[in-house]
Amino acid sequence: MVINVPAADWTILTEPFIASAHAQTIDWQKVDDTLGRKPAVSGDVRRYGFSRSDLTVTVDGVAIKPALALGGWVAFKPMHGGAMVMGDLVLLDTEIRPVMAKLTEGGLEITAVHNHLLRANPATFYMHVGGQGDPLKIAAALHDALAASKTPLTASPASSPPAIDLDTAQLDQVIGVKGKNNGGVYAFAVPRRDPVNEAGMALSPAGAMGVAQGINFQPTGGGKAAITGDFVLTGEEVNPVIKALLSNGIEVTALHSHMLEEQPRLFFMHFWANDNAVKLAKGIRAALDKTASGKS
Incomplete structure (x- = not known):
C-alpha cells in the first residue's frame, strides 16, 4: 500500500508524509488525540476502532450490533521511521464520495469499496484504505475524511459488554480457538498458517492487521445466532469454502479483495446465517478445514 504519485508530485507529499516521519520519534499520544480515541495495542500494531454506533441497521429482521458488522477500524504498524496504515471504514452510500475525496486529498490510497452484507437496511458499504508515512499526518487525513461522514469522532465511554447468551465453551471447541466477548458479539480471529506481506511488510499480528479469518456470533435467542465475518482465502481455497458454507446453510454475501499488493494474493469472503x-x-469449521488456517 505504498502511496503512488507521479514523480512531479512526489515533492508535494515528501515533507508532510515522509520526511517528518524520519526526522522524529513517533508521538503516539498526538495520534490518539487526533483520532479521538485510544487504540487496542497488539504487538507493535495500534488499532483504532470507528464503530458506526450512530446507525440502526437490520438484516432479515435482526438488529445488527456494531461489533457484528459495523465496526470500522484503522491499524498503524511502524515501518521505516513512519508507519504503514490500513483499515476498513463503514459508510452509507451517500458518504462514499465525500470520504473518498478527503482520503485521496490527504495522500491515502483507496484499496477497495464494496458490500459485506445483503439486504441490510439501510445499505452499508465498506471502504478499505492504506498508506505509508508520518502517522500524525495520516491520522489528520483520516480524521478529516471521517468528518465528511456521520461516523462518531468521539469514542464512547468504556462499559462492560452484555453477556453472551450462547454456549461459548462449545463454540470455542468447535471453531478451535477461543473467542471473546466484543460488545455483546462472540468474536473469533483464526489466523492463517502462511504469513501475509504487503509492500514488503509482514502483516502481523494477523488479527490486528485484518488478515485473520473473522467469525462473529450475535445471539438472537433460544440458542440461535446471527453470524457474519470474512474468510481470508487464496484463490484455490475460494470455491471449496463456498461449497462448504452453502452445504451447511450459510449464505455467501460477498467475494472480493481488500488490498492491492499483498503476497500471497488473497480474497475475502463474507457470509450470513441466523x-x-x-x-x-x-458449518464454519467445515469451511475453515478447506483453508490453511490454524486450529489450536
Missing part, C-alpha cells in the same frame, strides 16, 4: 449457533459453528 440459526442454531452450534450448528452454524460446525
